[in-house]
Amino acid sequence: MTADPALRARDPATLTEAEAAAELAALAAEIAHHDALYHGKDAPEISDAAYDALVLRNRAIEARFPALIRADSPSRRVGAAAAEGFAKSRHGEPMLSLNNVFSEEEFAEFCASIRRFLGLPAEEKLPFVAEPKIDGLSINLLYEHGAFAKGATRGDGMEGEDVTQNLLTIPSLPKRLRAPYPARIEIRGEVFMDKADFLAFRAAQERAFEEREQRRARGEKLGEAIVIPANPRNAAAGSVRQLDPRITASRPLKLFAYAMGAASEPPADSHHEFLARLKHWGFAVNPLSKRLASEQEAAAFQRSIGEQRASLAYDIDGVVYKIDRLDWQRRLGFVGRAPRWATAWKFPAEQATTRLLDIEIQVGRTGALTPRAVMQPVTVGGVVVRHATLHNEDEIARKDIRIGDTVILQRAGDVIPQILGVVLEKRPRDARPFVFPDHCPVCGSHAIRDGEDVVRRCTGGLICAAQTVERLKHFASRRAMDIEGLGEENIQILFDRDLVHSPAEIFRLHQHREKLLALEGWGDRKVGKLLDAIEARRHVPLERFIFALGIRRIGEQNAKLLARHYHTLEEWRAKMIAAHVVGSEAREELGSIQGIGPAIAEELVEFFAEPRALAALDDLAREAPPLPAEAAGASDSPFAGKTMVFTGTLETMTRDEAEAQAERLGAKVTKSVSKKTDFVVVGTDAGSKATKAAELGVRILTEAEWRQMAAL
Ligand SMILES: [Zn+2]
16 A cells, blocks of 8 residues: 555644545555565665654554554554564463473373372373474464454463464465354464465475575675474464564464463363364464373373374474363462473484594684584474584594494484484494594694593684684674674685685675676675674674674673773773782673672683784774673662672562662672672671671661662
8 A cells, every 4th residue: 555645744643544444554564565674674665764754653652542542553563563573462371392201101190299289189180182283483472352353472471462463364274253252262372384384385485595505606786594494383473473464474483272370250160161162263273182081191192293293294392181071270379480281292202323424623713622423414393403513522423423433313402414224234344443633634733632621622812713713703693793694605705715714804895896806706786785793883882792702601791791891991801900910800891790609710811811813803993992881770770880799688579670670770790799889788697798888887777778769
């Protein structure tokens, strides 16, 4: 729908209801269109300001005509789209997880615990409903007065993502329930992709990926990134979590319903009656679901489903057994986050055997030498597997894995395949034990193991090409500097052609435009776009900058902690160099940062003690100085900018929560009390920290005083 320009020019306050409805429809379509372009990072058609104006206009009209707010209103998506893509949606009742059993004995123990809990005599049978457990995406569907009102992913169990618009595109999802129905009810189900649909979809994605790579080689516009899903579950989850519902609509998704959340009135007395109601309302229910008169029937059912598993249209990983009587379910309740009245009896993970052709050594960013198995391709659980991780040299020795061996592979869920062991009877005479290299296969430096470390690392550091390339890939990657167009492949090309050896040189690439243009397939447009993208990321927040350096053990979380604590690169650099002296004030300060343990402190100090690393950092800092970290939280809080320690047990909140609150108010939370500490909040059973605070004259707060000052 396109906007009527005359209507668009009008002040919202002067619109009639019919005009407002037309305008809201046009705005919804336009904003969705721009969102899709923006999400793909693919040439937005309008400026951010013009986009914001559309959003504000939509909001203004909605404020005047609340009755006209559309189901697909941008105001329900836009705010969240900025942050994570979807609005959060709280479930009426938590979506819990299931405990697992793996054997007949464990299932018998599960039944015995139910009997003990309910105090049932031995002769009382336990009726169950058994349902194949589909490997898909769990969702929660809210129906109000029989109409589908909202759908959300499971999320953390309490709160998921609102994917209503996407779920509406699934043909087997009833938009209206067939009467009679409760006024309000939450239905739980699984969105999944059939195996055949998955294979076809995956093949199509692979083709699209190839085409995109060819466009990349020709320097043409790329369009959205193509994700090749590893398994049907990823495919289903990725499809439902698309920002553009049209993409979801194009995916072959199905839905089975199997449970209930909050309901205004109980729709049945037993689970099998509830499943019958689901069918009546219009849901697809797994046809293999079956009521079992007693627990004695479970083992036979488990075997029967196990035998059918390979021939089923969809992937399953076990069978769920639920107590059929809902009154018993209520009495049994929950333990932790799982119901006492249900369990998932899982099938063993899928296995296959194949020949080990070779073992390759890969060198990572931190110099770790990782062995990787190269195998004769084999299908495990519908996925073709050629490589498996072997973790480290001890693992190879422990399992006595030799090249030429027939190995047993296992794939459980989406976990990377593992080699469980070797079929010794099939070992050929010429099978060779693998000798783990004591030199880096790339730079030839010694590769050594430090103390307890199971990992062998290249000592080549900055002279090791493999480490250098991996560090550059990390530096430019999305979570680090996020330089668009500087993916792993291009980094490798720039490194191989001697154009980039260090992070700083990325920011000097503009001096080598001619050399870039001389690269095969690098046209004017592609080079211009890349240089623009580099320019756009010349000044990033300090936390990104620190993370991008790729220092061992400094992940995003630790980088954030360091940035918040030291604020500027200069301060951080000076303190890290000073911290080289054990026992120095700077070392104590580093150790006092909540979340920075001794091993992390050690890595930081070592990094700054290495002259070449420091020179590379300074070179980078001259080219691309980072933005100082913003002081977190409200500046008017008495805790803003103060250093705080919490000790002892708090009554009204956990210490974790209190520390998080303090950080939100702009405080620095540390673990130990020093003369730099401004406040110590003392709970019950506070020990030496409270004593030390008193000695140093640091202000001590009770929990009540802290709450009052923090306005909690
Ligand atoms: Zn090396």
